[in-house]
Amino acid sequence: MEVREVALGAGESYELRLTGRGACGYVWTWQVSGDADAVSVSEAAPAPAEAVPGAPVERGYLVRGRRPGGRARIRFAQVRPPYPDEAPYDEFVLEVEVTAAP
Known part of the structure; x- marks a missing residue:
């Protein structure tokens, strides 16, 4: 399991692939803990690509800072x-x- 830390300004976003x-x-799911109202998470629009059947597909998620001082x-x-x-x-x-x- 990888852990990454980021600092975002209120209104600033970070795209995770x-x-x-x-x-x-x-499928990827997510759960927010801590100050859950400090951020919002949404799935980014997929990049157009020619996918080969059975190949891994990269998914994008957009994390936006909402409330200063939140973690x-x-x-x-x-x-x-x-399952x-x-x-x-x-x-x-x-x-x-x-x-x-x-």
Whole structure:
């Protein structure tokens, strides 16, 4: 599991790219803890690409700082939705500190 720390100004965004395993039925999910209202997370529009069947596909997620002084921890987990009790295939943690706008 990789852990990355970023500092964002209020209103500033950070794009995170994670490799997917959609051909195997896995999707990335996320959960925000800490000051959950300090950030927002959304899925970025996928980049147009010619995908080879069965090849990994990179997914983008946009994290935006919302409330200065907040600290949030975003845990991304690569799971297969039909098997909720199965351990994640991969995990990624993003620690975010939101500062005053630059």
